[in-house]
Amino acid sequence: MTTATLVEPTGFHALSLCQPVLSAIANAGYKKPSSIQKAFIPRVLTGVDVMGQAQTGTGKTAAYLIPYFERWQDSNHQEPTALVLVPTRELAIQVCDEAVKLCPNKDLHVLPIYGGRPMDGQIRGLRKGVDLVVGTPGRLLDHLGRGTLMLHKVKYLVLDEADRMFDLGFRDDIRRILKNCPEDRQTLLLSATMPPDILNLAKRYMRRPIIHLQMSPKQVTIDKIRQSYFTVDKHNKFELLLKLIEREQPRQCIIFCERKIGAHRIYEQLCGERKRVATMHGDLEQSKRERIMQAFKEGKIVYLVATDVVGRGIDVMNISHIINFDLPMDPENYVHRIGRTGRMGKDGVAISFVTPEEGSELTRIEDFINKMIPEDRFEDFQAYEKRVKNPDEPREVKPIFGRRSKRYSQRL
Ligand code: AMP
Numbered sequence: 001m002t003t004a005t006l007v008e009p010t011g012f013h014a015l016s017l018c019q020p021v022l023s024a025i026a027n028a029g030y031k032k033p034s035s036i037q038k039a040f041i042p043r044v045l046t047g048v049d050v051m052g053q054a055q056t057g058t059g060k061t062a063a064y065l066i067p068y069f070e071r072w073q074d075s076n077h078q079e080p081t082a083l084v085l086v087p088t089r090e091l092a093i094q095v096c097d098e099a100v101k102l103c104p105n106k107d108l109h110v111l112p113i114y115g116g117r118p119m120d121g122q123i124r125g126l127r128k129g130v131d132l133v134v135g136t137p138g139r140l141l142d143h144l145g146r147g148t149l150m151l152h153k154v155k156y157l158v159l160d161e162a163d164r165m166f167d168l169g170f171r172d173d174i175r176r177i178l179k180n181c182p183e184d185r186q187t188l189l190l191s192a193t194m195p196p197d198i199l200n201l202a203k204r205y206m207r208r209p210i211i212h213l214q215m216s217p218k219q220v221t222i223d224k225i226r227q228s229y230f231t232v233d234k235h236n237k238f239e240l241l242l243k244l245i246e247r248e249q250p251r252q253c254i255i256f257c258e259r260k261i262g263a264h265r266i267y268e269q270l271c272g273e274r275k276r277v278a279t280m281h282g283d284l285e286q287s288k289r290e291r292i293m294q295a296f297k298e299g300k301i302v303y304l305v306a307t308d309v310v311g312r313g314i315d316v317m318n319i320s321h322i323i324n325f326d327l328p329m330d331p332e333n334y335v336h337r338i339g340r341t342g343r344m345g346k347d348g349v350a351i352s353f354v355t356p357e358e359g360s361e362l363t364r365i366e367d368f369i370n371k372m373i374p375e376d377r378f379e380d381f382q383a384y385e386k387r388v389k390n391p392d393e394p395r396e397v398k399p400i401f402g403r404r405s406k407r408y409s410q411r412l
Contacts, residue, residue, distance in 0.1 A: 011031060011032030011033050012025050012026075012030070012032070012033055015033065015037075015038075015041050015042060015045075015066075016042075016045075017041075017066065017070050018070060018104075020073070020104035020105065021066060021069050021070050021073075021102075021104045023104065024069070024101075024102050024103060024104040025062075025066070025102060027101075028062075028101045028102055030062070033059070034058055034059035034062075034063075035058070036052060036054045036058045036059055036060050036063045036213075037059050037062060037063045037066070039052070039213050040052055040060075040063035040064065040067075040213065041063060041066055041067055043211050043213075044063075044064065044067040044186070044188060045067050045070060045071065047186055048186070048207075048209060048210070048211055049186060049187045049188065049189075049206040049207050049208075049209075049210045049211070050188050050189075050210070050211045050212075050213065051188070051189040051190070051191070051194075051202050051206065051210055051211070051212050051213070052188075052189070052190050052191075052212075052213040053190075053191060053192065053193070053194055053213065054190055054191075054192070054213075055192035055335060055336065055339040056161075056192075056315060056336075056339055056340075057315075057339045057340070057341075057342065060160075060190055061094070061095055061098045061160070062098060062102060064084070064158050064160070064188050064190065065095075065098060065099050065102050066102060068082050068132065068156050069102060069103060069104050069105075069108075071156075072131070072155065072156060073104055073105045073108060077107055077108070077109060077129045077130075077131055078129045078130075078153075079129075079130075079150050079151075079152070079153040080111075080130050080131060080132060080133040080149075080150075080151065080153065080154060081131055081132070081153055081154060081155050081156060082131065082132045082133070082154065082155070082156040082157070082158070083132075083133050083134075083135070083140075083151060083154050083156075083157050083158070083177075083181065084132070084133070084134040084135070084157075084158040084160055085135065085136075085137060085140070085157075085158065085159050085160065085165065085174065085177065086134060086135070086136060086160045086161060086165075087136065087137075087160075087161050087164040087165040087167075087168050087170065088114075088136065088164075088168075088309065089114040089115065089116060089136060089286060089289070090289070090293060090314065091160065091161065092112045092113070092114045092134050092135060092136055093112055093114075093290065093293075094315045095112075095134045095160065096110050096111075096112040096134050099132055099134065108131045108132065109125075109128065109129060109130045109131050109132070110130075110131065110132045110133075110134065111125045111126065111130045111132070111133050111134070112134050112135065113133055113134070113135035113136070113139050113140055113143060113149070114135060114136040114139050114286075115136060115138050115139040115142075115286075116285070116286030116287075116289075117286055119142070119143075119146075119148075122139075122143065122148075123143075123148045126143070126148055126149055127148075133149070137165065137170040137173035137174060137177060138170075138173060140173075140177055141173055141176060141177060144176075144177070144180055151177070151180040151181045151182075152180070152181075152182060153182075154181045154182060154185055155182070155184075155185050155186065156185065156186050156188075157178075157181055157185050157186070157187045157188070158187075158188045158189075158190070159174070159187070159188070159189045159190065159191075159201075160190050161190065161191065161192065162189050162190065162191040162198050162201065163191040163192060163193045163194075163195065163198055163332065164191075164192075164336070166195075166197055166198065166201075167330075168309075171197075174201070178205050187205060187206045187207070189201070189202055189206065192332065192335055192336055192339070193332045193335070224342045224347050224348065225338055225341060225342040225347075225348045225349065225350050226347070226348070226349045226350070227338065227349075227350045227351075227352075227371075227373045227374075228349075228350075228351055228352075228373060228374050228375065228376040229351065229352040229353070229354045229362060229373050229374075229375055229376065230244075230351065230352070230353055230354065230375070230376055230377060230383055231354055231355075231356060231375065231377075231383060231384050232353045232354070232355060232383040232384050233355060233356070233383065233384040233385060234355055236383050236384065237325060237353050238266065238269055239381070239383075240353065240378075240381070240383050241255065241266075241270075241323065241325060241353075242273060243378055243381055244323065244351060245274070245303070247378075248321055248349065248351075250302065250303075250320045250321035250349075251302075251318055251319075251320040251321075252296070252299065252301070252302055252304075252316065252318050252319045252320060252321075253302065253303055253304070253319065253320065253321035253322070253323060254304045254305075254306055254314065254319060254321075254322050254323070254337075254340055254341075255270075255303060255304070255305045255306070255323045255325050256306060256307070256308065256322065256323065256324050256325060256326065256328070256337050257305060257306070257307055257325050257326050258307070258308075258326035258327075258328070258329065259307065259326075260281040260282060260283050260307055262325075262326065263279055263280075263281045263305045263306060263307050264279060264281065264305075266279075266305050266325060267279035267305040270303060270305065274302075274303060275302075276300065276301050276302040276303065277301070277302070277303045277304075277305070278292045278295065278296065278301045278303070278304050278305070279292075279304070279305040279306065280292055280293070280304060280305075280306040280307070280314075281306065281307040281309070282307065282309045292304075293314070296314070296316055297316050299318060305325075308328065308333055308336070308337070314340050316340075319340050319341045319348065320341060320347075320348060320349060321341065321348070321349045321350075321351070322337055322338050322340055322341050322348065322349070322350040322351070323350075323351050323352075323353070324337060324350070324351070324352035324353060325353055326353070327352055327353070327354060327358055327361050327362065327365070328365075329361075331364050331365045331367070331368035331369070332368070334352075334365045334368070334369070335368070335369065337350070338350035351376065352365075352373070355384070356384055
């Protein structure tokens with residue numbers, strides 16, 4: 001007698017997936033596919049190369065994992081048939097967690113491969129036989145160099161957060177890794193943004209026809225996130241942070257700083273004021289980063305002071321607030337940062353601290369997301385000093401870029 005698990009029909013049934021995959025999705029608790037999943041899964045299942053503009057929080061990981069499980073669940077369990085390339089260790093762990101959650105067949109082996117961890121354990125895992133490898137470029141190249149990893153059976157290749165991999169300088173590493181994969185494979189590319197570099201990468205390494213699923217910049221910023229900014233002098237930022245925390249009472253919040261040293265300082269200051277504070281930046285040991293991430297996921301940490309490098313990999317559903325203590329240098333990073341909240345359609349709040357000198361940076365962000373961000377302020381707290389111009393000083397004529405700079409120059 002064969003026993004079949006009865007699965008209640010979910011929105012995923014319309015995607016013509018097999019029963020074991022549907023059961024795994026139901027066990028993961030997913031009731032209906034997200035927009036990217038609806039768009040991605042049927043196209044990927046036809047076997048063509050697909051590139052999609054999607055950021056974390058949209059369900060993009062399941063969008064590329066589900067077709068793999070649908071098509072390759074009878075892999076050889078020896079050499080990897082799928083490789084997912086990711087920019088950071090945290091993302092590698094997250095993708096693996098998602099893969100384990102959605103895996104329809106317990107014989108399928110998923111292995112994360114990233115730096116900051118001993119090679120031995122990874123080599124043992126590879127020797128046992130692996131189907132799906134999720135890895136960061138540097139460590140993958142290490143294994144390729146030692147001959148402990150072979151990619152000649154890879155049929156399904158995913159470049160996840162491709163723009164971020166370029167930002168982190170992995171361009172040549174990616175090329176070297178791709179040379180080790182068979183040409184006869186399906187390639188998927190996901191990126192929150194599609195600058196010319198990424199389009200060139202696609203042209204070079206993807207087969208025609210490439211289906212390009214593009215969202216407008218407006219859709220890139222998740223609409224459910226309530227965004228605002230405060231004008232604040234640098235030396236008042238910490239006081240503003242405390243007032244904001246008091247007012248907003250975040251469930252969980254990430255406070256983004258531009259530099260490690262800044263993140264550490266804010267962390268130490270905040271520890272003196274609040275409980276359940278932690279920091280995540282590139283200088284921390286990998287095992288510590290993982291412990292902090294786990295505690296954050298479990299809700300034991302409320303305030304996480306982070307830099308962008310680690311901020312990207314954070315997938316915690318309960319984050320209610322993003323505070324940009326420092327504005328990101330790059331407008332694309334703004335989108336990545338605020339994408340940590342408002343996940344899977346939940347509401348979120350993103351608040352940015354802007355010094356009076358940073359008006360044009362804010363304008364660049366607004367242009368990029370195609371939206372004006374409203375200003376917020378405390379009636380009882382003057383966060384910045386009005387600049388008083390000396391009327392005798394010769395006027396310096398500066399070009400004014402964009403709306404915000406105009407607004408700033410009028411007010412200050
Ligand atoms: P991602 O955009 O891949 O980082 O996914 C964001 C979060 O949404 C992850 O925690 C996933 O487990 C979750 N998720 C993905 N797809 C669905 C879905 N269809 N329904 C509910 N949650 C989902």
